[in-house]
Amino acid sequence: MRDLHRDVNGRRALTVALAIGALAACGGDSTEPPPTTTTSGGGTTFDFGLPPGVPKPRVPADNPMTPEKVELGRHLFHDTRLSLNETQSCASCHLQGKAFTDGRATSVGSTGDATPRGSMSLANVGYLTTLTWANPVLVALEDQALVPMFGEDPVELGLSGNEQTLLDRLAADPRYATLFAAAYPDEAEPFSLASVVRAIASFERTILSFSSPYDRYAYGGDPDALDASAKRGRDLFFSEELECFHCHGGFNFSDSTAHDGTAIIETMFHNTGLYNVGGTGAYPEPNTGVFAITGLASDMGRFRAPTLRNVALTAPYMHDGSMATLDEVLDHYAAGGRNVASGPNAGDGRLNPNKSEFLHGFALTQTQRADVIAFLESLTDTDLTERKRLSDPWTTP
Amino acid sequence: MIDHLTPPTRLVRRLVAPALASVLGFAAVHLVAACVDHESTSPEFPGVIFGAQTNDDALRTLLETLPVEDPTQAAYLTSPMTGIAQPTTLPLTFKWRVGPSSSWNGRERREGRFTARDSLAGRAPLVAPAGPTLLPHAAPHARRASTADSRFPAWLHDLAPVSVAHAHGSPINGRAYFLVVTDANGEPVYQVFTLGFENVLGESTREELALVPQPLRASVLNAVFDNDAIIPGGGPWRGPAIDVTLTIAP
Numbered sequence: 001m002r003d004l005h006r007d008v009n010g011r012r013a014l015t016v017a018l019a020i021g022a023l024a025a026c027g028g029d030s031t032e033p034p035p036t037t038t039t040s041g042g043g044t045t046f047d048f049g050l051p052p053g054v055p056k057p058r059v060p061a062d063n064p065m066t067p068e069k070v071e072l073g074r075h076l077f078h079d080t081r082l083s084l085n086e087t088q089s090c091a092s093c094h095l096q097g098k099a100f101t102d103g104r105a106t107s108v109g110s111t112g113d114a115t116p117r118g119s120m121s122l123a124n125v126g127y128l129t130t131l132t133w134a135n136p137v138l139v140a141l142e143d144q145a146l147v148p149m150f151g152e153d154p155v156e157l158g159l160s161g162n163e164q165t166l167l168d169r170l171a172a173d174p175r176y177a178t179l180f181a182a183a184y185p186d187e188a189e190p191f192s193l194a195s196v197v198r199a200i201a202s203f204e205r206t207i208l209s210f211s212s213p214y215d216r217y218a219y220g221g222d223p224d225a226l227d228a229s230a231k232r233g234r235d236l237f238f239s240e241e242l243e244c245f246h247c248h249g250g251f252n253f254s255d256s257t258a259h260d261g262t263a264i265i266e267t268m269f270h271n272t273g274l275y276n277v278g279g280t281g282a283y284p285e286p287n288t289g290v291f292a293i294t295g296l297a298s299d300m301g302r303f304r305a306p307t308l309r310n311v312a313l314t315a316p317y318m319h320d321g322s323m324a325t326l327d328e329v330l331d332h333y334a335a336g337g338r339n340v341a342s343g344p345n346a347g348d349g350r351l352n353p354n355k356s357e358f359l360h361g362f363a364l365t366q367t368q369r370a371d372v373i374a375f376l377e378s379l380t381d382t383d384l385t386e387r388k389r390l391s392d393p394w395t396t397p
Numbered sequence: 398m399i400d401h402l403t404p405p406t407r408l409v410r411r412l413v414a415p416a417l418a419s420v421l422g423f424a425a426v427h428l429v430a431a432c433v434d435h436e437s438t439s440p441e442f443p444g445v446i447f448g449a450q451t452n453d454d455a456l457r458t459l460l461e462t463l464p465v466e467d468p469t470q471a472a473y474l475t476s477p478m479t480g481i482a483q484p485t486t487l488p489l490t491f492k493w494r495v496g497p498s499s500s501w502n503g504r505e506r507r508e509g510r511f512t513a514r515d516s517l518a519g520r521a522p523l524v525a526p527a528g529p530t531l532l533p534h535a536a537p538h539a540r541r542a543s544t545a546d547s548r549f550p551a552w553l554h555d556l557a558p559v560s561v562a563h564a565h566g567s568p569i570n571g572r573a574y575f576l577v578v579t580d581a582n583g584e585p586v587y588q589v590f591t592l593g594f595e596n597v598l599g600e601s602t603r604e605e606l607a608l609v610p611q612p613l614r615a616s617v618l619n620a621v622f623d624n625d626a627i628i629p630g631g632g633p634w635r636g637p638a639i640d641v642t643l644t645i646a647p
Contacts, residue, residue: 221470250624
């Protein structure tokens with residue numbers, strides 16, 4: 001889902017998502033019995049292969065995890081036939097080698113439409129409480145998948161009005177005949193839009209990243225997994241002086257995280273003082289953050305804190321890709337915001353009235369800066385970027 | 398290091414230590430502000446040494462949760478050797494790591510397998526709550542813990558002044574370890590809550606511990622935290638104990 005994080009035109013995208021989501025729900029698929037085997041105790045569990053101490057992602061009751069559905073989702077995720085002109089797939093903007101981002105400041109749709117925001121990493125996306133950069137009501141992967149498929153402004157995969165074309169394409173492929181039948185064995189007509197998005201969402205829930213050097217050190221109990229610099233950087237990262245952990249804390253380095261069994265779901269958004277156009281607190285259109293959804297002035301410039309896992313692979317940074325390096329990002333937070341000196345977006349973000357209280361600036365020595373970078377780099381999970389089960393099945397069996 | 402100094406040198410050190418403490422302590426504390434461990438002033442856990450980035454909320458959670466038996470997730474002391482007897486003039490460092498061999502290897506882990514086993518049902522039975530009783534510290538005066546990642550020289554731990562604990566400081570994310578050393582009667586005499594993998598006992602601490610009934614018994618309780626809460630499946634796990642006998646050199 002290439003635009004798991006772009007919802008500029010938020011209201012419109014939301015409308016599309018909700019409308020199609022409602023359509024899917026009306027299809028009756030949710031009433032189907034889960035396509036899984038049952039145990040003597042009556043329960044079934046999908047093994048995510050998580051390391052000890054890592055909670056399971058939340059899974060909606062009407063879309064239980066099965067290996068067959070995950071495998072189908074993997075095929076769909078990497079299939080360019082999911083765009084009308086057959087040039088792009090979800091993976092076009094979520095490349096495995098870049099921790100499921102695309103390396104661009106902002107992405108480009110299958111028809112050349114520019115999207116105003118950067119492709120967010122899908123690593124551990126199953127734990128997120130909200131999806132996209134700034135949409136508090138888009139909370140289900142099954143719904144979100146519809147946005148890039150059918151969104152019209154911007155066009156991403158360009159399938160709006162061509163739902164049947166998509167389904168016909170898929171049904172014509174013998175490989176899919178097998179995959180859909182295996183994934184939905186109890187459904188008379190497995191080729192449906194709902195089946196497509198449920199499979200893609202299931203696959204996305206298996207995009208898990210818990211094998212970085214930091215994980216081996218902090219969670220796995222391996223004292224040799226981090227070098228001294230990264231350890232010092234970790235102490236700085238979690239210090240009250242830098243405040244990073246308030247928004248990028250927890251096992252997923254994001255405060256918009258929940259897992260199976262989480263009692264209180266938090267949806268957090270933050271204004272990090274990137275802009276203050278004309279001193280009014282405004283962010284450049286159309287990237288106004290949660291404001292685009294709620295219309296509340298206090299929501300201007302508020303975006304979700306993305307996970308920092310694999311952050312060394314996910315440049316450029318910020319919702320609009322306006323920072324090229326981690327050094328630039330540190331400069332920004334050290335200054336307590338960004339002062340745009342000239343141009344149409346001129347204004348001192350440090351003085352943005354909606355800026356998060358955690359951005360008060362800090363001073364780092366060169367050694368400390370290197371330590372923080374070393375810590376951030378220790379969050380790189382090469383298992384994620386090389387894992388065969390997440391790779392393109394059309395080129396890699 | 399000081400641990401290897403001859404007795405006359407040790408005497409000199411003791412004379413100048415108070416003077417040095419005020420100078421070096423101030424400088425050192427500010428040099429390593431982000432890394433230095435600190436001793437809790439929380440009356441709830443008297444004598445417990447809190448390592449950098451730990452807090453008493455998490456320790457309370459750890460001690461209120463029944464340990465789970467899982468040898469692969471327990472912390473094993475790798476130093477010193479169990480049964481060792483040594484004079485207090487020699488350095489003593491407790492080191493540990495998780496599991497007989499680490500199970501945290503993404504390349505080896507299972508992926509997407511479907512099993513009927515529920516994760517909770519797959520747990521080993523709960524063991525009896527034999528958690529440590531939090532008795533007052535055997536050495537109540539100022540002391541700092543050290544960690545493998547600290548830039549704070551080990552010998553400064555006995556010199557630097559006590560800093561006030563952040564009883565409700567930064568939340569713990571990841572695995573935290575509670576090292577408990579008990580005397581021969583089972584009374585806790587030295588306890589450290591840390592995110593690190595080792596703890597160095599200063600000379601004065603070794604001398605004090607040598608005075609309690611021997612042998613000492615040490616073990617590590619650990620758990621995986623997410624913002625100070627133990628996450629599902631995150632323990633705690635209790636590691637096996639080792640014995641150490643400290644002797645006072647003639």
